[in-house]
Amino acid sequence: MPTSPSDARDLAIVGAGPAGLSAAATAARLGLTVTLLDAAPRPGGQIRRHPAPGLRTGPPDPSLRRAQLHPLVRHLPRHHVWSAARGETGLWTVHAVTGDDGDGERPVRVTARALLLATGAHERHLPFPGWTLPGVVGAGGAQAMLKSDLVLPGRRVVVAGSGPLLLAVASSLAAAGARVPAVVEAAGYLRYARRPAALAADPRKLAEGAAHLAALLRHHVRLLTRSAVTAAHGTDRVEAVTVTRLGPDWRPLPGTARRLPCDALAVGHGLVPQTDLATTLGCATRRTADGTFALLLDDDLETTVRGVWAAGESAGVAGERAALAEGELAARAVARRLGRPAALSPALRRRRARLRAFADAMTAVHAPGPGWTGWLPDATEVCRCEEVTAGRVRAAVRDLGARDARTVKLLTRAGMGWCQGRTCGQAVARLTAPDGRPAAPERRPFAVPVTLGTLAALDDTPHGKEPR
Structure with a gap:
């Protein structure tokens, strides 16, 4: 038309x-x-x-x-x-x-x-044993539950992963009445000190971080850096998590694992x-x-x-x-x-450049290290929609010659579920890439799932309004 x-x-x-x-x-x-x-x-x-x-x-x-x-x-x-x-x-x-x-x-x-x-x-999700248990939610998902429905994911909530969102989520949960035993951050905050120019570019962001840290102190929340939740435990629901110290490349350090009891886990590794x-x-x-x-x-x-x-x-x-x-x-x-x-607006351009400089430094500090796959046994499901395990992904690479996430998808169905790889895509790509750095996203014909009926009705679709 x-x-x-x-x-x-x-x-x-x-x-x-x-x-x-x-x-x-x-x-x-x-x-x-x-x-x-x-x-x-x-x-x-x-x-x-x-x-x-x-x-x-x-x-x-x-x-x-x-x-x-x-x-x-x-x-x-x-x-x-x-x-x-x-x-x-x-x-x-x-x-x-x-x-x-x-x-x-x-x-x-x-x-x-x-x-x-x-x-x-x-959100970026890096899987671990037990991440499919009820009570394990995304860090952003926990914040959404609180903002939209004023609902807590649990009464005793561990917050884990990497990135500044964790501090905001933990302080919000604690202020809403949840007990937060710990914030488990895989990166080390001292790495920010290596980028003084970027930090000085956005002092307001530093003030926000300091405010969140002060809120955690008031609510007696422990901050565990260079650590990760490497397993969640429970039967009908998460009952505890294993927290393990990490090396510089995020590889779990032997002999450092300990359990923390909880009834919910909010976990996310950035966006x-x-x-x-x-x-x-x-x-x-x-x-x-x-x-x-x-x-x-x-x-x-x-x-x-x-x-x-x-x-x-x-x-x-x-x-x-x-x-x-x-x-x-x-x-x-x-x-x-x-x-x-x-x-x-030169002033607006300069403001954007300052904010981007700080964001780039923040992104580098919290970038996942290649050693995170060390907490991922073969039996752990990576793609929850299609129930594809890490072992099957590794076998596709090792035994079948897959060299990219698209080939792994064709061989294992990882990423073919309703989420179209938005949950598992990053993990599959990192397991597939030889250096742990995913390849650029491929061009797809559709950005979201669409029915055949919708495609068939295209010629009859009015412009700018719903068809009658």
């Missing part, structure tokens, strides 16, 4: 977290018409997650609704974007699905002159930029200091595909303030490309 340029919006933004909201608000102020698509029911992303309706909480953050309520911004919640394509007229067509199992999945098509990706990031949609479009990526891949952007935050910009965690995990700055910068760049007056 051809689309007239007069039917198109100026800008389609995918993702309504801080970066997407900042971009939408800026673009609207500059006079652009915006369609903001997001998979979540309400804006804000993971970091500004809303409490569930009906809970007695404080008023919502008004900044989250500023872009949503602007008359030039059309907000489409619960819309899962699975692909986008540029037509002969130069317009982008964004394909999404909406609806649920109750009333069926419905295709939606939005056209726009420019496309901005603010797709965020997801992985969400680049699935961008790579379907052919956008190039760059390797970050922790071995993940983020989108490669120019000074105006445009990707290597002309007409596609990106902002926030998909360009590299750097936190909320960097995402807000990048959303504004990208929207200004889009406006200039579309012929609207939009002044450059």
Whole structure:
């Protein structure tokens, strides 16, 4: 179905977290018409997650609704974007699905002159024996439970993994009434001292870290650095975890294991930029200091595909303030490309550079060491969806000649489940790579699972609204 340029919006933004909201608000102020698509029911992303309706909480953050309520911004919640394509007229067509199992999945098509990706990031999981037990949740998942439903994952919660998110999660859980026996951090915080320039670039971040540490002290939470949870124990639910000291490469040190009783474990090893949609479009990526891949952007935050910009965690995990700055910068760049007056902001560029410098240092400090596979016996499930063990992955590499995660997937089905490798992908890739450094993400035809019925209905999908 051809689309007239007069039917198109100026800008389609995918993702309504801080970066997407900042971009939408800026673009609207500059006079652009915006369609903001997001998979979540309400804006804000993971970091500004809303409490569930009906809970007695404080008023919502008004900044989250500023872009949503602007008359030039059309907000489409619960819309899962699975692909986008540029037509002969130069317009982008964004394909999404909406609806649920109750009333069926419905295709939606939005056209726009420019496309901005603010797709965020997801948690990185490094498996260990017992990580599939009930009561073991992601660190971000534990925070989401608390923010959305005011629910604790348990009464005695060990927080483990690596990255600054652990301190925030532990202090939030403790403030909400959970007993947190320990925060188990695989990295060593003294490594920050090797990067004084980056630390000085963002003193506010240091103050946030100090505040979280002070909160842990008030709640008598132990901080165990250069250590990891290498096993979880229990029958119907996690009852204890094994904590082991790590060497410089994250290899478990013999004779250092000890048990900590708990009824929940919140564990996460940092965040992985969400680049699935961008790579379907052919956008190039760059390797970050922790071995993940983020989108490669120019000074105006445009990707290597002309007409596609990106902002926030998909360009590299750097936190909320960097995402807000990048959303504004990208929207200004889009406006200039579309012929609207939009002044450059050198101060905003400098702020973004400072925040990115600190984020790069943080990423390097908490990068997983190659020795983490030393806590992964062959019998441990790596892909939970398809019940693929570490032993099967290793056998595919050792005996069948697999040299990349895609080949391992074909040989073992690891990553073929509903999550499409978002949970196990990093672990499988690191087990497969000879040096423990995963290869760049492959280009896929679809960014999220989509039904054959949705594909069949494409020709009948109205532009910008749900089909009747």
